[in-house]
Amino acid sequence: MTVDTKALAAVLAEKAGARLEMWLAICSRCGMCAEGCHYYASNPKPEHVPAYRIKPLLDLYRKRGRVDGEMLEVLRDVCYGTCTMCQRCTMYCPHGIGIASLVHAARGVAVSMGMIPPGLAKGMQNALEFGNNLAVTEDDFLETVEWQLEELQEEMPAAVAPLNKVGARYLLTFHPRDIKFYPQNLYNYLKLYNAAGVDFTISPQSWDSTNLGLFAGDVAAASRLANNVVEVAEKLKVKAVITAE
Structure with missing residues (x-):
């Protein structure tokens, strides 16, 4: 080169x-x-x-x-x-x-x-375009949440998965692989928070807890991805954000 x-x-x-x-x-x-x-x-x-x-x-x-x-x-x-x-x-x-x-x-x-290594570059581009590094669409995310909530309600009929609830205490975010490849993890998260009586919400617009811009060393991309979560958290007036890892 x-x-x-x-x-x-x-x-x-x-x-x-x-x-x-x-x-x-x-x-x-x-x-x-x-x-x-x-x-x-x-x-x-x-x-x-x-x-x-x-x-x-x-x-x-x-x-x-x-x-x-x-x-x-x-x-x-x-x-x-x-x-x-x-x-x-x-x-x-x-x-x-x-x-x-x-x-x-x-x-x-x-x-x-x-x-940037190609795999990392692709994941970062997915995050910038789709809001998550595995390019999960909003419709697929919502379908997965609905599916796992229905499964959970067979065990816990009163279980909820509030979407964009203003004033909730916590905004939950996830690792994209849990949504795309291991949806049973989402089931367990929802079960845990419902059983503990935690006041939480989920946003279909900003739920990826990873930041490949930070890992790649791209400061501009890292700031943009972090700001995606910050903007939603401020809009929903939550007290804190819970990340997957």
């Missing part, structure tokens, strides 16, 4: 900050961060040491974006393929380096270069 070095340098300058540059500078490569990494625990090789993950980003900064496509591919594979940004590594780092933040910055560089 042809790299627009000027555009890349501009993105790096945008991502740069005193804290980020300090973290890149003070890492001593001591390896203590490896103790907290589940990738390293399952496969203890150098590439899975969290300190290794920041090397491609450090190289980009040192070269001010004057790199080739091969190096960007290494950055993409490292920042998306060997980290979930769980932040456990920071708990073991003697300097308190936020490696997850550095990985997120690296993903932002990949986003700007159009190098």
